[in-house]
Amino acid sequence: MADLLPEHPDFLWRNPEPKSSYDAVIVGGGGHGLATAYFLAKNHGMTNIAVLEKGWLAGGNMARNTTIIRSNYLWDESAAIYEHALKLWEILPEELEYDFLFSQRGVMNLAHTLGDVRESMRRVGANKLNGVDAEWLDPKQVKELCPILNINDNIRYPVMGATYQPRAGIAKHDHVAWAFARKCDELGVDIIQNCEVTGFVKDGNRVVGVKTSQGTINTEKVGLCAAGHSSVLAEMAGFKLPIQSHPLQALVSELHEPVHPTVVMSNHVHVYVSQAHKGELVMGAGVDSYNGYGQRGSFHVIEHQMAAAVELFPIFARAHVLRTWGGIVDTTLDASPIVGTTPVDNMFVNCGWGTGGFKGTPAAGLTFAHTIATGAPHKLNAPFSLERFETGALIDEHGAAAVAH
């Protein structure tokens, strides 16, 4: 029988042994780590670099998110970086020569209260001033765009309108990771899986090496892209990060024929829904309230999310939950990421993307690569420094730009 099986398709990347030294080491082989390595190689000519992944490539939050891509954030700093990301998403399939099914089917953010309506209209205005496509839809227009939504006003959270970003959408997350990994490999980047970082080697206050489960690797520079585990790595390196790790859950239904033409998010009831290319309904919830590293959360969070989803989409009542899972998200108190330098010389950190890191992948990679290569932040990530918690120049996106990412 075995000889009847087809050949294994071509591998998209090598699995090299780690070299004894690199010009830079990226810790974390998820979307952000791979994108960073790609832009380091492409934009800065740094090809003698490695991406270390403790598990398998893109097996953390990159495998667990709900793949929503949008840039309708309230504040200028956020709109700038997320809109840049969206523009990169639009050209990356061609640049990476890999179709990751980026589908610009639009994202709707529902408003359920008068407060929501006011906040949403304000955000639409702010978005337009920042060159981000945004519209305000009344309930009738919401229904026209997404006919399966219940817009009756006799439900617990009636739909009073929505913001709509037509250029937003979804992409196939695994394919995004593979596209970056394949190009990284072509450019000479070593992607090393099953290689857990266990410590750092420092010369004074300068990092000079990484201790791993596959031995010590010398390096000029280290970039941390470990999302929920960033605090653990920072602790090893001897500094603190103002982040808290929480479980965030999502789920899918069995396959259905296409019923849901866009992406619908409700920040008020914390549910966001799209239909994947294959046909599963993909839904995300809010974070569990407690700190956790367990990659699973409590069932009542899912129950609450389902109750909201079924009320908004009565057609979902007969669908079945096929799988639920959790990821560990690194939240900051202003719900904005941290991309920049650290108190340790030659060590850089990209973290705090919380519940919304997937959409930021290309811009995180671009700006973090710039920061690592030049030692100073790109103008897009300069406001997202670790120092903002001391200067008070916070970028408070909590409640401003749709907390549910």
Next chain:
Amino acid sequence: MLLISCPNCGSRDETEFHYGGQAHVPYPENPNELNDVEWSRYLFYRENTKGAFAERWLHSTGCRQWFNMLRDTVTYDIQAIYPMGTPRPDSPAATSSNPGTKPGTTAPEGATK
């Protein structure tokens, strides 16, 4: 769903409780003397422990009392539940008579019984 043993009401579902984050974070003794870095540590920096973590919970739909909990953030096992104002049970201070660090301002008197 965590099953939490409230010190006053007994075992109840997690949905009856409210999470209060890291325990044992005292308000600065001399707020006027703090510089920006020290304020940022008090306002924005909390431990993000992978493992045994001391945290505050409020039984919001029960007795409405705060208490502390020692919980593993990987297995989610609850290792100890103890009154606010007392040191964490696995610390050296717990064995002495020192009442330890006074927690924040939110603890009602009844929580320390």
